[in-house]
Amino acid sequence: xxxxxxxxxxxxxxxxxxxxxxxxxxxxxxxxxxxxxxxxxxxxxxxxxxxxxxxxxxxxxxxxxxxxxxxxxxxxxxxxxxxxxxxxxxxxxxxxxxxxxxxxxxxxxxxxxxxxxxxxxxxxxxxxxxxxxxxxxxxxxxxxxxxxxxxxxxxxxxxxxxxxxxxxxxxxxxxxxxxxxxxxxxxxxxxxxxxxxxxxxxxxxxxxxxxxxxxxxxxxxxxxxxxxxxxxxxxxxx
Numbered sequence: 537x538x539x540x541x542x543x544x545x546x547x548x549x550x551x552x553x554x555x556x557x558x559x560x561x562x563x564x565x566x567x568x569x570x571x572x573x574x575x576x577x578x579x580x581x582x583x584x585x586x587x588x589x590x591x592x593x594x595x596x597x598x599x600x601x602x603x604x605x606x607x608x609x610x611x612x613x614x615x616x617x618x619x620x621x622x623x624x625x626x627x628x629x630x631x632x633x634x635x636x637x638x639x640x641x642x643x644x645x646x647x648x649x650x651x652x653x654x655x656x657x658x659x660x661x662x663x664x665x666x667x668x669x670x671x672x673x674x675x676x677x678x679x680x681x682x683x684x685x686x687x688x689x690x691x692x693x694x695x696x697x698x699x700x701x702x703x704x705x706x707x708x709x710x711x712x713x714x715x716x717x718x719x720x721x722x723x724x725x726x727x728x729x730x731x732x733x734x735x736x737x738x739x740x741x742x743x744x745x746x747x748x749x750x751x752x753x754x755x756x757x758x759x760x761x762x763x764x765x766x767x768x769x770x771x772x773x774x
Contacts, residue, residue, distance in 0.1 A: 537568070537570045537571060537572075537741060537745075537764075538570070538573075538765055539565065539572070539573045539574065539728055539739075539764075540574045540613075540634060540642075540726055540764050540767050540768060541613075541615065541642060541697060541699075541730050542573045542576060542728070542729050543576065543578075543615075543737075544561055544562065544573055544575050544731070545558070545577050545593050548577045548583070548585055548590075549582075549585060550583075550732060551731075551733065552732075555597075555600060558600075559600075559601075560733075562606050562608055563606065564731075564739050565608065565729070566606065566607060566608060568739060568741055568742035570739070571607065571608065571609065572608070572609045572611065573608055573610055573611070574610075574612075575593075575594050575610055575611065575613060576615045576642055577590060577614060577615065578614070578615050578617070578644075579615065579617065579625075579630075580616075580617035580644070585614060587614075587629060587630055590613075594611070594612045611634075612632050613632050613634050613642060614631060614632045614642065615642050616642060616644060617646075618644065618645055618654060618657060620651075620653050620657065623664070634770075635768055635769060635770030639665075639666065639667055639770045640666075640669055640767050640770065641661070641666055641667065641668050641669065643668040643670055643671065644671050644672075645679075647675060650678045650679075650685065655688065655692070658689055658692050658694055659692055662693045667694070667695060668695070669694070669695045669696065669697050669725070669767065670686075670689060670694055670696050671699070671728075671730070672697070672702065672730065673696050673718070674707075674715035679714070680710055680714050683714075686723065690723060695773065696718060696724050696725055696726075697724075697725065697728050698718055698719065698724040698726075698727055698728075699715070699727075699728060699730045700730070700741045701737065701744075703715050703740075703744040703748065704740050704744055704747060706740065719752060719756065719760075720752065724760075725773060726767060727744055727745065727748070728741070729741040745757050745760075748760070
């Protein structure tokens, strides 16, 4: 399995605080069948984890895993909070995409609102040849109340990434219900762990896929897993 959203880097944001914690989270991922992880520390007003720094940190963590024979392949990424300066940050090479061609961008909206400039920013990103992947839309209060708002973003060519803990009910009934509805209606394009540690925000990717298979069948699971592969490779998603 490929995990396209994981806070695995030690000591850089609200994920593992040190290497020992990162090793424990890595082992949890391996035990669930994960083979590749996109390391996605936050890029927002609290955590300025910039491109060049993350690339070095991922290389260091990969070396630590290789030395301990932990069978995980790591990629560099960011969970980018939307701001009205995002295009400037991209032009100044501060932002990491999911793929080497800078096609797909993991984009986070605030939990309780949608900024007034969001639709314009998404349009500008699409015009620039970038595909925003809106992470954990099922946890956004505005989108929960008005699914048409999400459809507007999808019509612009955006994708969505639903969080595995939401699917298994960790974030409550509303997030779970909305997340499953997005999968049912093909408005969820990829599932990711968004794991932060082995206890706080643990990895539930395997459990989420098992529930999805039970409710919607193996074909849906296969499609979601293929999309994860496409996203890290920069390939078109059908």
